[in-house]
Amino acid sequence: MRLSKAFGIAALCLAITGCSIFGGDDNDQPDLPEQQMYEEALEALETGNYPLAVERLQLLEARYPFGRYSEQAQLELIYAYYQNHEPEAARSAADRFIRLHPNHHNIDYAYYLKGLTAFEQDRSFFTRYLPIDESSRDPGAALTSFESFSTLLERYPDSPYAPDAQKRMVHLKNRLAAYEIHVARYYIKRGAFVAAANRxxxxxxxxxxxxxxxxALAVMIESYxxxxxxxxAASARAVLSANYPDYQYQPIGEENKTLWDAATFNLLDDEPEAPAPSDGIFKREPQSRTEPAAQPEQERSLFSKATFGIFD
Structure with missing residues (x-):
């Protein structure tokens, strides 16, 4: 009996000790006043300590969700995420702020930060400093950026962020148009001429x-x-000749033919990568159902390429 009581007392002491060891995480952060926490977050933003700013703003929003600095903290958190290179978190925070505060006097700033985050996300390190063709890359982030800037200009044309947004939209339009031509060229090489003409x-x-x-006009000519x-085809050719008389047109199916291609009968060429599906910014008309779908081709083996396909 005494032995069981001793075991019971030891177990109780162990449980109390465990609670004291593992239950102290909630008190790690000091219970700071709302204003002091907000001022520390602003100081971290001004000094470029963006991880600390994110931490302070998140803590402020969690502890004082209905405080007087709550709305401004949510807005500052978008900028902190952007500067801390967290694009997904920044866009999510911007969407949340727009949804919760549609009539906020600084909501144009939220739209601008959302567009700017996607704009910088589309321009990666490699595209900035290396000669990489952007037209073949997925334009998902560029579309998001264009839509955000477009909404900003449409709803708040007098916003101080509107001029910069308009300049960035020019680059984005060129980027999206180049991607459409890339897709159209892919369709022509696959024989999907209706889809190419529509692009x-x-x-x-x-x-x-x-x-x-x-x-685009050259694509329409070749497709038609x-x-x-x-x-x-004649109508598209007339527009091309009238507006771009010096444009040198070469059929897409015959471009980039090298001596190596002719010597190997194109058997050793790598197949072009299929572009990512995109419906564009505006609603595109559905493609004709009579258009033959491009059949997927099986990847050729090394033996097939080395023997020029003779034994296939």
Whole structure:
């Protein structure tokens, strides 16, 4: 009996000790006043200590969700995430602020930060300093940035952030138009001429005054000729000749032919990578159901390439 009581007392002491050891995490952060916590977050932002600013703003929002600095802290948190290179968190915080405070007097800043975050996310380190073709990259972040800046200019044209947003939209339009041409070229190489013609027409109608316009017209010419639509091809050719008389047009199916390609009958060429699906900024008309779908090709083995496909 005494032995069982001793074991019971030891177990109770052990439980109390365990609670004191593992239950102290809630008191790690001091219970600071709201104003002091907000001022520390601002000081961290001004000094460039963005991880500390994120920590302080998150703690402020968690402990004082209805305080007088709550709305401003949510807005500052978007900027802190952006400067701390957390684009997904910044965009999520911007969406949350826009949803919770649609009539806030600084909501234009939230739209601007959302667009700026996606803009910088689209321009990665490699695209900034290396000669990489952006037209072949997924334009998801560019679309998000364009939509945010477009909403900012549409709803708040007098915003102090509107001029910078408008300048960035010019770059984004050129980027999106170049991607559409990249997709159209891929469709032509696969024989999907209806889809290619629609992509070219989309650029001409929805993304005017971009450097990709002559390429879009050339895509339309080649696609309409392949579809045996001479009137549409002649119309596109007339527009191309009238507006871009010095444009040198070369059929996409015949471009980039090298001596090595001719010697190997293109058997050793790498297949172009399929572009990511994109519906563009505006709603695109559905493609014709009569268009033949491009059949996927099986990857060729090293033996097949070395023997020029003779034993396939």
């Amino acid at each position: 070219g027409r989309y650029v001409v109608e929805n993304l005017p005054r971009t450097p990709a316009i002559p390429d 000729e392949a579809l045996n639509m001479p009137q549409l």
